[in-house]
Amino acid sequence: MEKTTPIIKLENVWKTYKLDKVEVSALRGVSLEIFPGSFISIMGPSGAGKSTLLNIIGCLDLPSEGKLFLKGKDVVQLSENELSLLRGKTIGFVFQEFNILPNLTALENVTLPMVFQGVSEKERKERAKELLEKVDLGERINHLPTELSGGERQRVAIARAFANDPELVIADEPTGNLDSKTGKKIMEILTNFHKKEGKTILVVTHDPLIANYSEEIINILDGQIVKNHQRAAQYLWQK
16 A cells, blocks of 8 residues: 555654653654554553553644644644544544443444544444444344453444544554453454455554564554564464
């Protein structure tokens, strides 16, 4: 795929927090571009800055220094409403803890992001059913989260992440609470969205087996990118 305007671009990004009277830099001069159609894993140990980097890439937080661009637009220059709308259309999120609402059915959870983008009720339901079928939950659309397994709940979360047809989906430790067999299923679903629909996928993980699904691995340590290499996509799962 031709590399045009990156979906996300970071230029010399620093993120500094004040703990008591001490300043701590969680990110230190990170520059990064995420292009359409890529499948990237970000790896690093606890405390390396993965979560902070994810929040910046997802435009959920702003840099202390440096520049952050979403689809070529300087995020700092956007109003909160403009950023929220652009982010909602462009980026979907999958979290380790699933973060689906317990009092809503699978179908209702998936339709929710579309409400905020002004999609009609008919379109919302049709799109949600289609997505739930893609993640093999077509028979479970009216079930509450308490009636679903952990893997099924994560599949609902994946379907919800793709609800607004985003260009980029960010998955934060998406298999962290799952056994290896269920984790494999989750990664195969994300891989299918990448391969069949050309979606850009960014996975944050500490697990090299999960990173094996991606085409590019970015390693972060002490708030800096220490190694960034492309590799042939293997889509392997070691038993």
